[in-house]
Amino acid sequence: MSVQSLMETSVHDESWGSIALSPPATPRLEPSISASARGPQAQSHLHEIAREVANEHLALEPDVSLVAVYANDVDTQIRLIEVNATTPPTGAVLAFQFAPSTAVPVPTFIADVTPKEWKRIQRGRMQLPEGWPLEPSFIVERTNP
Amino acid sequence: MSPAEGIALAFPGQARIDQRSCDALKAAKDLPACAWLHLLQMYWEKTAKAYLAASGTSWDDLKSHAVTWKFLEALKRSGSLKTNIGISHQEMIAWIGQIQDLSAGVEALCPASAGEGRPNAEYPWLRTGAAGDVEVLAPFKYGFDDLVSRLNSIEGRRFLKLVACAMEDPRWSRSFGFPN
Numbered sequence: 001m002s003v004q005s006l007m008e009t010s011v012h013d014e015s016w017g018s019i020a021l022s023p024p025a026t027p028r029l030e031p032s033i034s035a036s037a038r039g040p041q042a043q044s045h046l047h048e049i050a051r052e053v054a055n056e057h058l059a060l061e062p063d064v065s066l067v068a069v070y071a072n073d074v075d076t077q078i079r080l081i082e083v084n085a086t087t088p089p090t091g092a093v094l095a096f097q098f099a100p101s102t103a104v105p106v107p108t109f110i111a112d113v114t115p116k117e118w119k120r121i122q123r124g125r126m127q128l129p130e131g132w133p134l135e136p137s138f139i140v141e142r143t144n145p
Numbered sequence: 146m147s148p149a150e151g152i153a154l155a156f157p158g159q160a161r162i163d164q165r166s167c168d169a170l171k172a173a174k175d176l177p178a179c180a181w182l183h184l185l186q187m188y189w190e191k192t193a194k195a196y197l198a199a200s201g202t203s204w205d206d207l208k209s210h211a212v213t214w215k216f217l218e219a220l221k222r223s224g225s226l227k228t229n230i231g232i233s234h235q236e237m238i239a240w241i242g243q244i245q246d247l248s249a250g251v252e253a254l255c256p257a258s259a260g261e262g263r264p265n266a267e268y269p270w271l272r273t274g275a276a277g278d279v280e281v282l283a284p285f286k287y288g289f290d291d292l293v294s295r296l297n298s299i300e301g302r303r304f305l306k307l308v309a310c311a312m313e314d315p316r317w318s319r320s321f322g323f324p325n
Contacts, residue, residue: 057222060238064222087218088211096193096216097200098225099314109200110219130201 046071046106047137050078053104054140057082066118068136070128079109079132081121087112093121095129149201156195156207160312163188178293179284183266185296186254189213192312213252217241220311229310244304247295251304254292264289 047069054067063086070079081093095111111129113121120126128134146154167184170176193216194207220226221241224234232240252258259265262272269283295301 060222061218082222084218087215090206090209090211090215092203092206092209094197094202094206094209094212094215095200096196096219096223098196098219098223101225101228103224108223108225110223112215112218130203 043071046076046078049104049106050080051138051140053078053108054080057110058140058142063087064112065115065142067140068118069138069140070133070135071137072133077107077109078104079111081111081113081118081128081136083115083118084112085115087114089114089117091117091126093117093126093128149198152204152207153195153198153201156191156198157312160188160191160195163191164309164312177285178289179266179287182251182254182289182292183284186251186266188312189248189251189308190255192308196311210252210255210258213248214245217245217248226307226310226314229314230306240303240307243300244307247300247304250292250295254289 050069050071054069057067057080058064061082061084064082064084066083068081068083070081071077079095093111093113095109098108098110100106100108109129113126117126121128163184167181167188170181170184173180190210190213193213196216196219197207197212221238224237227234227237230237230240253263254266256265256268256270259270262270264270264282264284264287266284266289269281272280272282274280296305
């Protein structure tokens with residue numbers, strides 16, 4: 001079901017007025033990564049979660065064409081650069097940090113950049129935030145532009 | 146405490162003080178709207194920047210004014226705060242779609258975002274008429290009626306609820322070892 005179709009039904013909420021209604025989201029990912037559970041297996045699990053998150057973000061936002069996932073061997077964080085044609089250019093990678101949730105059990109960083117800024121990042125002309133690996137672990141691209 | 150940790154704690158702390166000041170000025174009925182709107186713009190911007198500061202963003206990059214739009218876009222996809230607000234991820238996406246324009250209106254209360262000759266909540270501005278006549282306008286004389294009306298609507302209540310939840314998300318504070 002598309003996000004658009006989910007938004008088409010609505011209910012009345014007394015506090016906040018009419019809001020879109022959809023079935024409650026079911027967590028699809030196992031909340032089992034902890035800071036102590038590092039190593040290849042945990043890394044593989046983290047990448048699996050990150051791939052799910054990247055795909056979900058591509059599905060949610062038509063203007064995002066590509067999600068680059070940055071992680072290293074000891075990470076318990078998901079860092080994402082998302083290439084968004086409609087985001088305002090700032091000349092910097094502004095990464096917002098969100099708390100873990102049931103669906104994504106590690107902190108997530110999300111930074112939107114323009115396609116032009118992404119090219120600058122790839123050429124090493126735009127710095128990543130401190131502590132990020134220099135190269136993405138993998139990239140998820142929109143397959144149906 | 147490292148400078149980065151200090152910065153990450155300072156933004157949400159200052160945002161809360163700005164919010165309390167905003168509420169106090171709003172309750173003082175003899176003050177013009179610009180007084181509390183100015184603080185609303187500041188605490189909304191600092192709240193969004195708190196989520197940047199926590200990720201170790203450089204001091205220079207924290208000076209950017211284009212932060213709230215990007216924050217809402219990232220929040221929309223992350224689905225963070227939906228539990229605090231009590232809505233589903235899909236509802237959260239719809240909410241943010243509805244409040245983005247209002248958020249931009251609040252951001253434009255800052256002179257740097259408003260642009261030359263445009264209404265803002267801080268400084269006087271000049272308006273040039275069709276005949277070339279120049280009028281000096283000041284925030285305290287400008288009602289901001291449209292913006293105030295939108296902030297009192299369902300859209301505005303949702304916006305203020307989202308900002309408050311973003312500022313007071315205990316899970317977010319805990320995950321970085323910050324006091325609530």
